[in-house]
Amino acid sequence: MLQLTDTHTHLYVKEFDTDRDAMIERAIAGGVHKMYMPAIDRETHDALLAVADQYPQHCIPMMGVHPCSIKENYLEELAIAERYLGQRTYAAVGEIGLDYYWDKEHIPQQKEAFRTQCGWAKQLNIPIVIHSRDSTQDCIDIVREQQDGTLKGVFHCFTGSVESAREIIKLGLYLGIGGVLTYKNAKLYEVLEQLDMDRIVLETDAPYLTPVPHRGKRNESAYVQLIAQRLAEIKGISIEEVAAITTANAEKLFGQ
Numbered sequence: 311m312l313q314l315t316d317t318h319t320h321l322y323v324k325e326f327d328t329d330r331d332a333m334i335e336r337a338i339a340g341g342v343h344k345m346y347m348p349a350i351d352r353e354t355h356d357a358l359l360a361v362a363d364q365y366p367q368h369c370i371p372m373m374g375v376h377p378c379s380i381k382e383n384y385l386e387e388l389a390i391a392e393r394y395l396g397q398r399t400y401a402a403v404g405e406i407g408l409d410y411y412w413d414k415e416h417i418p419q420q421k422e423a424f425r426t427q428c429g430w431a432k433q434l435n436i437p438i439v440i441h442s443r444d445s446t447q448d449c450i451d452i453v454r455e456q457q458d459g460t461l462k463g464v465f466h467c468f469t470g471s472v473e474s475a476r477e478i479i480k481l482g483l484y485l486g487i488g489g490v491l492t493y494k495n496a497k498l499y500e501v502l503e504q505l506d507m508d509r510i511v512l513e514t515d516a517p518y519l520t521p522v523p524h525r526g527k528r529n530e531s532a533y534v535q536l537i538a539q540r541l542a543e544i545k546g547i548s549i550e551e552v553a554a555i556t557t558a559n560a561e562k563l564f565g566q
Contacts, residue, residue, distance in 0.1 A: 312553040313343035315560040316531040318466050318513035319345050322357040325517040337531035345531050348372045349404035351379035352390045352444035372402040377409040377420045382421045401564045403431040404439025411444045438463035446470045450477050472501050479509045484563050486513045492540045499544045512537050512556045529538040
């Protein structure tokens with residue numbers, strides 16, 4: 311059986327409230343043995359941990375504040391996340407970063423929060439999981455500024471250029487590849503054709519960014535297999551090889 315890893319999935323959100331257990335069991339039955347869950351903000355931290363506690367072998371929590379939740383009260387939001395971080399073990403600080411698509415009003419606060427959370431990750435020796443919508447270069451620049459040889463992490467939902475990808479890899483981070491890879495008009499395949507596989511991990515970002523042929527419907531972790539299949543086609547290797555390589559990469563990234 312395939313050994314797949316979904317490095318970014320929001321299994322705890324309300325979109326899954328009616329069939330969460332069945333959805334998680336589908337993923338496990340399809341070979342997705344590890345599902346890493348990034349945090350959003352105080353509204354969902356307890357729901358995130360409830361799923362992690364129900365499926366401790368499969369659903370692994372992160373902690374952090376999503377950039378879209380960085381508003382006027384961001385210091386309070388950061389303090390809450392930091393308190394959660396001190397209460398148990400997490401796989402990463404995430405998802406953190408910058409979002410210029412939904413919110414350009416709080417960019418200075420987003421940058422400060424990003425730097426602060428990079429500091430937490432370095433102190434705890436765990437990776438960061440970066441959200442970089444319409445802000446890839448600024449995120450790269452902050453990672454470069456923060457990189458002291460100990461910062462590790464992944465650019466979630468990477469859809470940038472070959473040049474950006476190479477900058478990220480040179481900084482020691484990974485590229486999270488999701489459903490966009492399957493979209494007909496996306497040029498991401500042209501980027502991946504030029505990259506080695508050693509810094510690529512797979513993700514769904516469920517319930518968002520659903521891959522073809524389910525685009526337009528709710529995403530779920532089982533669909534990471536569709537992304538693996540598309541990557542196998544692009545690379546001219548088997549899906550078994552893609553699964554093995556990307557799962558090994560995820561284990562290196564998260565240390566588990």
